[in-house]
Amino acid sequence: MPGNSIIYGHNWLRLLGNLWKIKNGDKIIIYDKEGKSVTFAVNSIIRVDPTDVSILDSTSEAKLTLYTCAGFMDTKRLVVKGVLI
Numbered sequence: 001m002p003g004n005s006i007i008y009g010h011n012w013l014r015l016l017g018n019l020w021k022i023k024n025g026d027k028i029i030i031y032d033k034e035g036k037s038v039t040f041a042v043n044s045i046i047r048v049d050p051t052d053v054s055i056l057d058s059t060s061e062a063k064l065t066l067y068t069c070a071g072f073m074d075t076k077r078l079v080v081k082g083v084l085i
Contacts, residue, residue: 004059005030007066011078016068019078028064028082040064040082047076055079 009015022028028040040063047070048055055065055077062084070078 002060002062004057004063004065006056007064009066009068011068011070016066019066019068019080020070022080027085028066028080030064039085041085042080042082044079044081046079046081047071048079050075050077052077055081 011017011019022042022045024042024045026042028042030038030040032038055067064082064084066080066082067077070076
């Protein structure tokens with residue numbers, strides 16, 4: 001399953017509001033509607049400008065990108081990347 005799977009959400013408490021607490025090495029488990037899971041390990045946490053779309057680039061390996069608004073007046077984006085394990 002190669003490619004960059006991307007999930008964007010508001011940093012509201014019930015969506016990605018706690019994303020800032022994640023650390024390198026943490027695991028992210030994604031479930032499909034049948035209950036099958038895929039696990040990713042966080043390997044990158046960065047802040048970028050909203051205009052930086054390089055975080056959305058396709059990849060030849062299975063990767064996960066989570067991102068949400070961050071910074072004063074949402075002037076940045078918090079980006080968490082994970083690799084399939």
